Amino acid sequence: MTDLLSAVLGLGLLGAACLAFTEKILPAPPSHVLLLFLGMTRAPDLAALGALLAVTTLASTAGCLFWFALGARLGPARADALVGRFGRYMFLRQETYLRFSGAYRRNHMRASLLAQFVPTVRNYLPIAAGALRLPALPFALATLLGAMLWNAGFLLAGYAMRDSVHDLPTVAFRIMAVVLALEVAFLIALRSHWRRVVAARG
Template sequence: MTGPVPAILSFGLLGVFCIASVEKIFPAPPSHIVLLFLGMTAAPDMGWLALLLAVTVTGSILGSLFWYLLGRRLGEARAEALVGRFGKYVFLPPTAYRKLAEAYRRNAFRASLVAQLVPTVRNYLGIGAGALRLAVLPFAAATLLGAVLWNSAFLSLGYLMRGGDHNLVSVGFRIIVMVVVVEVLFFLGLRYRAVRRRSEEAVHG
């Protein structure tokens, strides 16, 4: 298989680390496609699978800290203005950024953890965390846990599919569809919970 990703992977674990770091800065190709590919082609045994998990999680954390430091430097107002102007070019609509910022204000650790499991949002969650001056250690801890969950799921799926005659593009498309469905159901659940809470407050109020 040819292309930029296999070429970078020819550098071994250093290439894996670079892909995991850069993917957090600009998600092209999406992380679940990259992780699936790694699990299918770069993990001959469980030992290598664990090593790939450690390297990709480290890269993900460093990529998130890049956005955290940028958001902290910009501040809340300038970060939101930057997202409003350029967010569409990196798949980050202003509405998604504002929702993330609101979630941070309610529960920073939980928002950081949940955001790690949402495509696109997981790439740029550090901007909001840094702009709102959240403590870096809780942010890093939540990012670590979320990255372990996300990366291990797709690496393991790819590992289970290794050696088979699978078309990576078609498999990746099916995974994208599944992730989008899960994401939609997740946000619908949050919306239902919020509406139900407001209804209960209105009744008791």
């Protein structure tokens, strides 16, 4: 596995794009871990960081469009059944999926954008967007913006730590610490948003 990763990274920006696309299909490692690693080890300067951001954002969006197309082919009933049956294996709760599906019906641009900030949801929720036959172009633009902001945050965090990286255990520990802090922040912000939505409806 390590040899394969090294070989892919040896392809430069193409390799980074392949990893970002593959992570959208099978999130192992998760995108935040991958992006932190790329920012720490593959961005010697700001120009390289900008190029990494561009290719990983486009690849992430392409991965979302793959799931969007699959959802469009399945339709709402079969897409819901697919998530109900296999969602637990992808760490995607059906309740979360159905909640965002409802958000798509109310405001698909905002839901497409916000979905990119929720781990796991950001990978598979495009299935719902496709199943609901949402307009492809607005979905793609909102997803592109969300992916750019998500990728930029983790790439920048990795880039900021690049000069102090000396060994693999140190890299792994710092990645886990940053991931934990950011995931907690994202979940708190998301819970606060849903509470405001519920309060506004009440």
